[in-house]
Amino acid sequence: MQATKFADKCFTSLELYSFKEVFKSLADQEQNVRHLKEDTITCFLEIPDVLSVSPVVFQMMSYIGAFPFLRDAPAVLGLEEMIMVITIMTDRYQRVLAKGAADRRKLLFKSLAVYDRKLVEPANNDKPPIADGPGTSAISPSASGFAVDVAGDDEDELGYEDEDELVLAALDSLDYVNVFKHGDGPPAHSAMIPADNFKKVIMLLLLVAPLGAQESLSTYSNRVVGQELEQLRVAADCIVASFLGVEHSPGIKFSRFNTIIPISMPFMFSGFTPLFEHFLFSKTLDFHKRVGDKPAISTALPEVVQPLLQDKGSILSLSIMSQLSFFIPGESLFRKLRLLYAGGVDGFSMGSFETKVFNWRAPTILLVHGTCLPDETHSTTGAETAFLSTLPPRRFPSGNSGMAEKVTFGVYLSQPWKHTHRECFGGSDSLLFQLQPVHDVFRASPINKDYASFTKPSASTPIGGVSFGCPPPQPTQAYRRSSTVSMGPVSLVMDSSFEFGCFTHNYTSRGGSAFQGSVCRRFDFQDRFEISSLEVWGCGGDEEAKHQAERWTWEAREAEARRRINLGTGDIEADRALLEMAGLIGGNRSGGSMM
Template sequence: MGQAHSAGGRPFPSREEVTKELATKFAEKCFTPLELFSLKDVFKNLADQEQHVHYLKEDTIARFLEIPDIVGASPVLFQMVSYIGAFPFLQDAPAVLGLEQTVMVITIMTERYNRVLAKGAADRRKLLFKSLAVYDRKLSAQGSEKGTAEAGKTKTQTGKTDTNTGTQPAGRALGFAIDKAGDDEEGDDDEDDELVLAALNSLDYVNVVKHRDAPTTHGAMVPADNFRKLIMLLLLVAPLDPQESLSLYMDRVTGTELESLRTAAESILAAFLNVEQSPGIKFHHFNTIIPASMPFIFNGLTALFEHFLFSKNLDFHKRIGGKPTQPDPLSKIPQPLLQDTGSIMSLNLLSQLSFFIPGTSLFRRTRLLYSGDDDGFSMGSFETKVFNWRAPTILLVRGTRLQDHRSTGAESSFLATLPPKRFPNGSSGDRVTFGAYISQPWKHTHRECFGSEDTLLFQLEPVHDVFRASAVNKDYVTFVKPSAAVAAGHAGISLGCPPPQPSFEFGCFTHDYTSRGGAFQTSMARRFNFQDRFEVTSLEVWGAGGDAEAKHQAEQWAWEAREAEARRRINLGTGDIEADRALLEMAGLIGQNRSGGSMG
């Protein structure tokens, strides 16, 4: 290979030479001298040696990155880095992770390749899919209507069924045995990886190597269990800073927090497939759902792998101006990721939100403005707590699904206000969680709705789904209080479907996929009509903003508390305190924060 010459007279380099040259270019262009020094120092301290070859092992990487064993994501992560380490010759994966291969991994995982290659997220997404994928005709047949007993016995080119191995390989691992394409979904891409071509083109080697034997997406799938484990890890690392230890979040993998983490991962996995019907995720689903519903899902990998760029042998607190210094102990006390607690919001749910709302607007910046459990399920209380917040808000509502044949009392009254149900439920399970991200301040909607094109309607449980705002129909959000001019049945909060529902007691979410004319776009994961009717159990509004907004809100609440106290002390002169209080309640001056759906 190295003896041949190209048409231009330039010798064809070997794959090793191309890899070394590309790694050198990435190192020089994508890292600062200090980062590169740290990367080499970290690699030197971590690497094992065998026959004069220094390389990283799975358990070494897991220990360095502090991946918790209980999540089970270490083998999955090692499969990914072993594949990406073979870049740009992905057909040679899995790679032995020497220094050059580690440079490839860090460059791609942290998206620093953008400093050299003019390619975007779609190209990295395809590469990440392939790093997670396996090809196994038996698994493929299980998820296909054409699956037969004969297909169930089919094996890969090696003669062995694919497995996900986490050991340091000496040759081609079965986990990457992607052979000829089988039946796959329409729209899968079988072209050469543009990221690979861009890398080779940057070295003027674009015509040096043929890629016909490179792994394709046809017939490949990401095993559901592997992706579930990776999702749990991605939820954990979502708020991570580059120099922050993942061990700080170990309380999230114990007890009820671990169960919450698994629940969130199951909801996200449900956006890609029904695990009871399909064993894995095809590229078409992967490439369609991620940009629509969770474009930032892999962002946490950047901070996680940037840990390689901070050597512990470099301590900038040792000397300043030639004198030893001691770090400020207060500087090591991190601000909590979630400053308040709620019945719906949790750290895992906050991480789930960061998959489609930038984490810089969420972590350490969200504050509880309103909680139905604490403040009462009334529109007056909602207005008092929320309307003065001058930054984006996140509305969360959790409920229990209503069963038409078992409805009685208030449920029957609510269902009577709706047309007969003609769509099935959107998912299985009794509990549902919906929400909305609204960038504009809340206000009364006497004549028109409020909100903007960045308003998001979403579902978090039991299926993760995001419905983006339409640019045509702008009936985004309404808030109508009951009054003499507005009947109770036409008061409430609604998103994309005026007039609103009559109270905070019940909710109805309708996804009319066939009409496609609403204020929010249809689902990319569930391409069918569905409707969820539920009894509201919890309702919260969280403010996503900085200290200035929180200070303004606190001042407003303090003023309103003083005004409420002044009204409470008013003496109308009748001599009958109960009568005076009843008159003030009729005027709407007091008693507006009663719980239990006082709007009904």
């Protein structure tokens, strides 16, 4: 009864007909019950075996298939149960869940979670309370999963009261007024998602992130072999670290799951929509063929598929782009990014940066990668010493907890780049983020608008550079010049030579920052690093690229015209007359040799 209401509310008649055809072709029958098996689903969705994620996906589906009566889970995946699964796993959940994404997160967490007091109790009794600080030991992202066990009587943040509320809201949204009685069952105390299972799901989500409607997952088979597969693993480890990096826990609890995902990864599960919509399109249906028509041999050329990433960079890869799509809409990334500036090719200078980036009239993404600097006790080079001398003397400990020496930070700006004079640029949709070794996103604050600054060194502003979350350098008199950079509470600073950078997270400042503090690392930390790669990518299409090319061409013509006017026309006497008119030579001024 409930499945029928879900189908009527969420599917078109064509989708429902096609789904029934697909289910009929895939289902096995046992004791007059038609249902889908794990290997059948894996084969149909083309989930790669190398990810070892099929049992986890089947567990999720078996739990969600019991919705809205979740105490009956796991469910046999029959026709009605699969209607529930497709509804919840695609964007159609918005039509039946009263609280939308919040209710869906509860369902997805419960579908991934297991209950094991034997592991939870030692974690609580043998270790000190959780301390959100850099001194805690990190849980390995590859920690093994654990078996399902009946929980005890201790309370947790996600119990069956939440589940009952979710179920009633769903039924109410469908105008289903029959009151049902909840049966007895084990409470959802001590629920955790095993870290190993979660990593497998994240790798699948990274893989399916660019998936289009009716696009086959096998199209991306090259991403699960060799170096591409290793990049998927690295990106997944960084994401898992944001949940477990400072936790004394063998798995992910709902409180962290529900806090981190809306801020750092709001689009994390978007790839499930095109993946599970494959069940709604039957390949046997051909609406262009009429009764009695003979099959025709197709002579049309296959459609040329544009690559997900057109340009090659040293930082941005397909896995990194998928990681970005967890908090930046994928339609702005896949097949849309263009490499505007690469330090290794164009030169690590603000002049080259300006030439390549300032003409782009659409959003941009800056990525910087480097190696962490140790504390000041080691011997430093002259350039490093000069950079460290511009930073405030107070230094927080590293935010990586000793997990890695490499760091990757980035910034998303929707407004075009420009020189900073008295005010910074950027909008309230600006994002400051870290990708490696911990995935973290710092959203813009509407109170402080010091989002981005681009200031070349000059006589009045000797400390230039590129910064985010810092007040702009103010021109001052020589006797009042400051020798240190004014750091924002949550900020990223790069020096004018693009040699060194510093990311600061002053969590205890509690306000006044252009970017909000971390939701997964609630402590003070600072990462000082030597820059090895710097890139800026433009988000846009052919129109933006055309505009940029036209601007570059115009500036090149203007520069050539100025060069010809100044000197080099070939007429030495005319050039001398021009300089005399300008007062540069003549009288007591020689002006140098003209030859």
